[in-house]
Amino acid sequence: MNFVTHNVTLIPGDGIGPEVAEATARAIDACGVKIDWNRVEVTADIIRATGESIPAAAVESLMVTHLGLKGPVTTPVGGGFQSVNVALRKRFDLYANIRPVKSLHGLKTRFDDLDINMVIFRENTEDLYSGLEHEVVNDVVTGLKVITRTASIKIANAAFKYAKLHGRKKVTAIHKANIMKKADGLFLKCCREVAEMYPQITYNELIVDNASMQLVSRPEQFDVLLLPNLYGDIISDLAAGLVGGLGVVPGANIGPDCAVFESVHGSAPDIAGKGLANPTALMLSAVMMLEHVNEDAAAQQLQKAVEAVYREGKHLTHDVGGTANTNEFTDAVIAQLK
Numbered sequence: 001m002n003f004v005t006h007n008v009t010l011i012p013g014d015g016i017g018p019e020v021a022e023a024t025a026r027a028i029d030a031c032g033v034k035i036d037w038n039r040v041e042v043t044a045d046i047i048r049a050t051g052e053s054i055p056a057a058a059v060e061s062l063m064v065t066h067l068g069l070k071g072p073v074t075t076p077v078g079g080g081f082q083s084v085n086v087a088l089r090k091r092f093d094l095y096a097n098i099r100p101v102k103s104l105h106g107l108k109t110r111f112d113d114l115d116i117n118m119v120i121f122r123e124n125t126e127d128l129y130s131g132l133e134h135e136v137v138n139d140v141v142t143g144l145k146v147i148t149r150t151a152s153i154k155i156a157n158a159a160f161k162y163a164k165l166h167g168r169k170k171v172t173a174i175h176k177a178n179i180m181k182k183a184d185g186l187f188l189k190c191c192r193e194v195a196e197m198y199p200q201i202t203y204n205e206l207i208v209d210n211a212s213m214q215l216v217s218r219p220e221q222f223d224v225l226l227l228p229n230l231y232g233d234i235i236s237d238l239a240a241g242l243v244g245g246l247g248v249v250p251g252a253n254i255g256p257d258c259a260v261f262e263s264v265h266g267s268a269p270d271i272a273g274k275g276l277a278n279p280t281a282l283m284l285s286a287v288m289m290l291e292h293v294n295e296d297a298a299a300q301q302l303q304k305a306v307e308a309v310y311r312e313g314k315h316l317t318h319d320v321g322g323t324a325n326t327n328e329f330t331d332a333v334i335a336q337l338k
């Protein structure tokens with residue numbers, strides 16, 4: 001363990017966010033890492049009331065800490081305010097969205113006989129998430145898909161650098177350049193350029209529809225996946241489904257001088273406040289955060305504790321076939337830490 005105190009902005013979010021955030025903070029504290037939590041409220045209600053896409057307190061805190069652990073925040077569908085997640089990613093240039101998707105032994109899924117272990121690199125700041133939509137005339141709307149060389153090279157570099165550092169063998173770029181020849185064509189061109197600098201890593205390309213089919217039929221073939229924003233968003237949820245669902249898949253948003261760790265799942269309004277939320281995804285996001293700040297021992301301790309609770313199988317939450325509530329699961333993880 002390091003003896004430094006880490007300043008972390010904790011954004012519990014809304015829906016199940018506060019439940020999984022408190023559970024995760026409790027587990028991290030039990031690892032013995034010194035964290036000074038700066039809790040900041042960011043909820044759909046606050047955004048609606050203030051009209052700020054990211055509440056100023058969150059921006060100010062992240063400007064000081066450069067490190068965030070974040071629960072989900074509800075975004076209205078088909079109107080209303082801009083997603084706070086998209087706004088945060090743009091504001092702090094959190095260009096790399098990294099989502100490891102790994103089988104948890106002991107967890108019953110349709111694919112539990114396979115050893116799935118892939119890492120998804122999703123470009124996080126552009127593509128159809130540019131928010132540039134325009135109603136040309138009544139009932140005709142266009143949306144701009146923005147792909148730039150700068151952002152594509154950055155995410156490709158991040159994926160290959162990670163692959164090299166972690167002994168990964170293959171990077172697969174996923175695209176639809178047969179149809180979007182210019183936009184996805186540019187993305188692929190950038191991926192190929194970066195791939196050439198890493199001859200020791202196998203590089204291949206798959207069209208997104210074929211990639212989706214192959215992810216379901218032969219998921220064990222994938223290692224590192226490299227995608228523009230929209231395909232990355234969709235494929236991440238698909239991949240989460242292979243290893244037990246949204247409740248168990250972590251994520252990180254990394255920029256040049258700020259990183260925000262959050263799970264793939266949303267605010268799950270259907271189960272909010274009922275004690276049913278599975279905090280695994282945010283706990284595993286916290287593992288990534290601890291690695292990011294060189295607290296490797298604590299990261300491993302927490303990862304192993306979560307894995308042990310799954311292997312034992314006695315304190316799992318409802319979404320993964322158990323009967324435990326959020327607190328009982330968290331207590332079981334903390335008991336493993338001790």
Ligand code: NAI
Nearest residue numbers: 072073074075085246247265266267268270271277278319
């Ligand atoms: P969702 O991820 O909130 O829920 C999908 C399904 O998975 C629901 O049945 C939910 O109960 C279940 N689920 C998700 N996380 C779970 C967990 N930790 N434990 C147990 N079950 C879990 O997706 P949905 O319903 O499409 O989105 C709800 C809201 O969340 C929307 O407003 C959306 O915009 C927002 N959202 C926010 C994100 C973020 O802040 N990072 C990411 C994705 C969605």
